[in-house]
Amino acid sequence: MKLYDMSLSGNCYKIRLMLSLLKKEYETVPINLAKGDHQNPSFLKLNPRGQIPVLEDGDVIVWDSTAILVYLARRYGGDSWLPLEAQDMAAVMQWLTVSQNEILYGLARARAILIFKRPWDLQPCQEMGVSILKVIEQHLESRNWLALDHPTIADIACYPYVALAPEGGVAIDGYPAIKKWMANIKSLPGYVGMVGIG
Amino acid sequence: MKLYDMSLSGNCYKIRLMLSLLKKEYETVPINLAKGDHQNPSFLKLNPRGQIPVLEDGDVIVWDSTAILVYLARRYGGDSWLPLEAQDMAAVMQWLTVSQNEILYGLARARAILIFKRPWDLQPCQEMGVSILKVIEQHLESRNWLALDHPTIADIACYPYVALAPEGGVAIDGYPAIKKWMANIKSLPGYVGMVGIG
Numbered sequence: 001m002k003l004y005d006m007s008l009s010g011n012c013y014k015i016r017l018m019l020s021l022l023k024k025e026y027e028t029v030p031i032n033l034a035k036g037d038h039q040n041p042s043f044l045k046l047n048p049r050g051q052i053p054v055l056e057d058g059d060v061i062v063w064d065s066t067a068i069l070v071y072l073a074r075r076y077g078g079d080s081w082l083p084l085e086a087q088d089m090a091a092v093m094q095w096l097t098v099s100q101n102e103i104l105y106g107l108a109r110a111r112a113i114l115i116f117k118r119p120w121d122l123q124p125c126q127e128m129g130v131s132i133l134k135v136i137e138q139h140l141e142s143r144n145w146l147a148l149d150h151p152t153i154a155d156i157a158c159y160p161y162v163a164l165a166p167e168g169g170v171a172i173d174g175y176p177a178i179k180k181w182m183a184n185i186k187s188l189p190g191y192v193g194m195v196g197i198g
Numbered sequence: 199m200k201l202y203d204m205s206l207s208g209n210c211y212k213i214r215l216m217l218s219l220l221k222k223e224y225e226t227v228p229i230n231l232a233k234g235d236h237q238n239p240s241f242l243k244l245n246p247r248g249q250i251p252v253l254e255d256g257d258v259i260v261w262d263s264t265a266i267l268v269y270l271a272r273r274y275g276g277d278s279w280l281p282l283e284a285q286d287m288a289a290v291m292q293w294l295t296v297s298q299n300e301i302l303y304g305l306a307r308a309r310a311i312l313i314f315k316r317p318w319d320l321q322p323c324q325e326m327g328v329s330i331l332k333v334i335e336q337h338l339e340s341r342n343w344l345a346l347d348h349p350t351i352a353d354i355a356c357y358p359y360v361a362l363a364p365e366g367g368v369a370i371d372g373y374p375a376i377k378k379w380m381a382n383i384k385s386l387p388g389y390v391g392m393v394g395i396g
Contacts, residue, residue, distance in 0.1 A: 048333045049296075062288045064295045071288035084282060086272035087258050093265035098247075100298045135246045 001026035004046065004054040006033060008115070010108060010160035011065040012053040013194040018069055018156050021190045022076050033116075066096050069153040081153050091147040095154035099161075102132035108161040110168030122169070129170045133178065136162070140177035144184055151188060159185050163197045199224035202244065202252040204231060206313070208306060208358035209263040210251040211392040216267055216354050219388045220274050231314075264294050267351040279351050289345040293352035297359075300330035306359040308366030320367070327368045331376065334360070338375035342382055349386060357383050361395045 003019070005012045005028040019026050031037045031052050038050045046054045047063035054061065055068045062071045073081035082092055106128030112118040113125065136158070139146070147154040163182055165172050172178060185191065186198075201217070203210045203226040217224050229235045229250050236248045244252045245261035252259065253266045260269045271280035280290055304326030310316040311323065334356070337344070345352040361380055363370050370376060383389065384396075 048336060049300075049330075060285050060288075062285075062292070064292050066295050067288045067291035070291040071284050074282070074284035074287055084272070086269050087260075089272050090258075090260045090265045090269035093268040094260070094262050097262045097264050097298060100295060101302070102247075104299070105303055132247075138246060 002029055002056040003027070004029045004031050004043070004052050004056075006031050006052055008195060009052055010111075010164055010194075011051075013160045013197075014065045014156055015053045015055065015068050015072075016194070017160075017192055018072050018081075018153070020192045021156075021188055022072060023190055024072070024076060066100060066157060069096075069157055073153050080150065081156075083148065083152070088148055092152045092154045095146045096157050098132060098136075099154075099157035102128050103158055103161045106130075106132060107165045107168055107170060110170060111161065111164055112168075114168055126168065126170050129165060129168065133162070133165070133170070133172065133175055137175040137177050140181050144181070146181070151185070155181075155185055160194070160197065167196055200227055200254040201225070202227045202229050202241070202250050202254075204229050204250055206393060207250055208309075208362055208392075209249075211358045211395075212263045212354055213251050213253065213266050213270075214392070215358075215390055216270050216279075216351070218390045219354075219386055220270060221388060222270075222274060264298060264355060267294075267355055271351050278348065279354075281346065281350070286346055290350045290352045293344045294355050296330060296334075297352075297355035300326050300333075301356055301359045304328075304330060305363045305366055305368060308368060309359065309362055310366075312366055324366065324368050327363060327366065331360070331363070331368070331370065331373055335373040335375050338379050342379070344379070349383070353379070353383055358392070358395065365394055 001024060003015055003026050037043060038052060044050055046061055049063060053065055053068060054063045055071065062068045070082060083089055106125050109120055110122060110125040110129055113120050113122050145151050145155055146158060159182065162178065199222060201213055201224050235241060236250060242248055244259055247261065251263055251266060252261045253269065260266045268280060281287055304323050307318055308320060308323040308327055311318050311320050343349050343353055344356060357380065360376065
């Protein structure tokens with residue numbers, strides 16, 4: 001398996017973490033966004049959106065971190081990481097949505113503004129991030145995992161940019177349930193971190 | 199089944215369209231965003247994010263349009279609208295992601311600025327929308343449906359805000375493959391439109 005990857009990308013880290021939890025071997029192909037690797041014609045053939053991560057697994061090419069998580073869960077994860085029953089799958093999907101909406105356009109964008117000097121407005125991103133942290137905190141007060149009573153790809157999808165929120169100027173010290181949930185994820189067999197996440 | 203709904207919401211329309219395609223009966227509960235219905239404590243109990251649509255199906259409550267599509271497809275749609283095989287499911291998920299990213303934060307936001315006077319910057323939203331229309335156009339040049347060789351929830355998720363793009367000041371006349379795909383959707387048995395979509 002081959003992962004088109006950037007070490008500082010939280011979206012790529014989701015896939016590295018999932019592959020490690022599933023104990024799958026893979027190689028990485030570093031993509032340098034600053035040098036425009038993602039706009040090269042050869043890369044755009046893999047992913048017309050010009051974004052990382054992209055996964056190659058034999059003949060199968062999957063772009064988008066959420067789609068790659070779905071692929072890995074279905075192909076290598078049994079029914080645990082993404083259950084097939086309608087209500088359970090919808091519960092996972094709800095938090096996959098959150099990972100792509102308030103977390104991505106709030107917390108991850110705030111971090112991208114401060115770390116990668118992206119040209120967006122910081123304050124609305126931080127406010128969107130805080131609004132969803134409050135929702136997640138309340139939700140986790142009575143739960144160990146986001147979607148079900150065991151870890152799913154919902155947790156893996158939401159974790160990186162929540163854990164990296166301080167790099168976007170959003171403090172997470174005041175969210176004890178989120179802290180406990182992050183500790184639960186760190187205790188999973190095969191857990192790996194990334195720069196900025198211990 | 200009960201759908202918390204707003205007639206002008208493209209996200210709610212996704213669910214009305216899917217329910218109609220599946221020939222499911224349901225009642226609607228109108229939610230008036232202008233009056234703040236979505237911030238009422240009783241509604242926040244259903245959806246802590248304070249957004250529509252929300253679906254109630256017996257004891258099951260699902261918030262988020264994408265999660266509701268997943269729920270309906272798994273519960274009432276057999277394996278056709280959301281196949282279970284890893285590669286196929288990932289292909290659907292890729293376009294569910296697009297529906298929540300460039301389409302929602304580009305095309306749908308541009309429309310919300312012009313129709314609902316939301317306080318965002320129009321131009322970056324329109325540019326993001328155009329960028330993804332180009333990707334979708336190229337993708338559909340050799341295909342009838344977005345993800346697989348038959349309609350899936352990926353098509354239902356992406357369709358409304360693409361069809362409504364002109365209401366956000368983004369023309370879609372120059373995209374013949376998208377026009378053909380929209381006609382394919384309109385020809386599905388049970389198809390219904392909404393205000394702004396014939």
